[in-house]
Amino acid sequence: MITLTDFLLVSAGLFCTGLYIILSKKNAIQVLIGIELMLNAAILNLVAFGKYDRLNNGGQLFALFAIVLAAATTAVALAIILNVYKKYKTIDPGKVDGLKD
Amino acid sequence: MTMVQIMFYLMAFIALASALFVAASKSLVRSVFMFFVTLLALAGLYVLALADFIAITQIVIYVGGILVLILFAFMLSGKEVLADLQQQNNRFISISKFPALLLAVLFFIVMVNIVFKTDADHLFWVKKAVELKTEITPGSVMVNNIGINLMTHYLLPFEAISILLMMALVGAAHLARKERMP
Numbered sequence: 001m002i003t004l005t006d007f008l009l010v011s012a013g014l015f016c017t018g019l020y021i022i023l024s025k026k027n028a029i030q031v032l033i034g035i036e037l038m039l040n041a042a043i044l045n046l047v048a049f050g051k052y053d054r055l056n057n058g059g060q061l062f063a064l065f066a067i068v069l070a071a072a073t074t075a076v077a078l079a080i081i082l083n084v085y086k087k088y089k090t091i092d093p094g095k096v097d098g099l100k101d
Numbered sequence: 102m103t104m105v106q107i108m109f110y111l112m113a114f115i116a117l118a119s120a121l122f123v124a125a126s127k128s129l130v131r132s133v134f135m136f137f138v139t140l141l142a143l144a145g146l147y148v149l150a151l152a153d154f155i156a157i158t159q160i161v162i163y164v165g166g167i168l169v170l171i172l173f174a175f176m177l178s179g180k181e182v183l184a185d186l187q188q189q190n191n192r193f194i195s196i197s198k199f200p201a202l203l204l205a206v207l208f209f210i211v212m213v214n215i216v217f218k219t220d221a222d223h224l225f226w227v228k229k230a231v232e233l234k235t236e237i238t239p240g241s242v243m244v245n246n247i248g249i250n251l252m253t254h255y256l257l258p259f260e261a262i263s264i265l266l267m268m269a270l271v272g273a274a275h276l277a278r279k280e281r282m283p
């Protein structure tokens with residue numbers, strides 16, 4: 001029998017790894033990967049609790065919505081990263097320090 | 102120890118280890134491919150949480166869509182970025198990363214504390230679901246129910262997300278277009 005606490009612990013570990021990646025990497029794509037990792041930790045929680053909701057499927061449906069949202073976020077974020085690279089020739093978030101004009 | 106438990110610990114170990122590898126690895130390409138492994142292990146965990154439809158969606162959207170998109174983006178961003186990334190010295194623990202590590206570890210301690218305080222298996226509504234037998238059992242087929250719920254009970258979030266997806270699509274196309282020379 002797998003308990004809910006096991007799922008929550010795995011998800012906490014993934015979330016903190018994502019947090020570390022976001023804070024320590026000097027590269028926008030890796031920061032994006034960190035964000036995806038944190039989102040996945042949240043989705044794992046939703047799915048784990050969704051097991052106890054057979055009639056409405058609240059957890060599983062909102063996990064679906066979160067996955068779709070993550071896809072939309074990634075598409076826009078990558079477009080922004082490509083633009084930043086074109087303008088600054090670097091994707092280090094610490095070196096991008098000006099607005100347009 | 103049952104088979105399911107062994108699978109769970111295996112999947113959890115793969116997910117956590119590959120996530121840590123993503124955090125530690127020096128090369129971007131390697132970390133993207135290890136992220137791929139993390140996502141597949143997470144899909145396995147979803148199956149063990151009896152959410153097979155979500156697991157398939159995870160594989161189709163994350164692994165098939167988002168990962169290819171990420172690879173595509175950094176292949177487009179040219180050789181200089183890759184060369185730049187290789188030479189920056191990022192050991193796992195260096196003094197400039199200590200604050201990040203400290204914050205992540207402290208946050209982890211807080212979250213583990215909260216998880217044990219919550220004691221999720223004895224929550225009121227979880228116990229009620231087990232009593233009334235409204236939990237999902239390994240034999241039950243949830244796809245029909247998910248489809249019906251999506252079109253009735255959760256129609257508003259569904260529509261909202263479809264509009265948001267369209268906005269994101271238009272926005273991404275707008276951002277990625279070529280600047281016209283005046």
